[in-house]
Amino acid sequence: MSKPQVIVHATGELLAAAVAARLVTRLVDAQAARGSASLVLTGGRTGIAVLEQLRTAPAMGAVDWSRVDLYWGDERFLPTGHPDRNETQAREALLDHVAVDPGRVRVMAASDGEFGDDPEAAAADYARVLADAARPEDHGSVPSFDVCLLGVGEEGHTASVFPASPAVYETERSVVAVRNCPKPPPTRVSLTLPAIRRSAEVWLMTTGESKAAAVAMALGGAGEVQIPAAGARGQRRTLWLLDRAAAAKVPKTLVPPLA
C-alpha cells in the first residue's frame, strides 16, 4: 500500500483544473498501455468541479472515452435523475458531453430502479457488477481501478463511509448500503475501504477551510474509524490534492511548496 503524498494548489479552481489535467494524462497512459482505462467517480463539490474542468481541458481529445470503464465510489440512494444523485451530476458535468460507451458506465442503482427502495439489494448488485468486471490479474472480486477519485467530508468521511459507522468496520464486502448518514440524504450505497484499496491510485481531493481539520487528522495519523479518509490508500499511489485552505493545518513537513 502506498504512502500519502500531498499536493497543494493555490485555489479550488486551480486545483480542479490541475486534477483534470493530471487525469487526462493518467487515462491516456492507461489506454496506451492496456487499451482501456478504469476510473471511479465521486460526488461532492470538488469531484464535480473536476469533471466540469475535464470537459474543457486542453488535451481532453486525447482520451478515448468509449474505452473508459466508469464506476462510482458512492451514490445517494434517490430516484433516477434526482439532482442530488452523484450520477446525475456527473452526467451533467461530463458524461453527457463525451462519447462514453453506455455499457461501460456502471452506475449504482437508484431508489426507483429494479431493486426498489432496497439499498442492501442495490449494494449487493453493485458488488456483483464489480466482480463481473474484475479480471484474473486483479486477484479478487474488485477491479484494480486505474484511478479512484474521492472527496473528503468535514468530519472525515470519504465515499459514503462515515466515522464510526458500520461501513467503516466492513472487511468482507466490497459494497454496502449506508443508512442514517449524518449528511443528507440519509441512505446511500458505497464502496468499502477494502474495495477502495484495490485501486492502483487513490486521489483524495478537497478544498476549503471547513475540511482543514479532517485533512490534518487523516494525514497526521488518525485511524480510519475516526477519519475514514485516512484508510483510503492506493496500491501504487495515494494523492491528497488540496487547495491552500484545506491544507492549512497539515504539518508543514508533509506539504511541498505550492504547485
Ligand SMILES: O=C1O[C@H](COP(=O)(O)O)[C@@H](O)[C@H](O)[C@H]1O
Ligand atoms: O456526500 C458526499 O460528500 C463527499 C464530499 O463532498 P464535498 O461536497 O464536501 O466535496 C463526496 O466525496 C461523496 O461522494 C458525496 O456522496
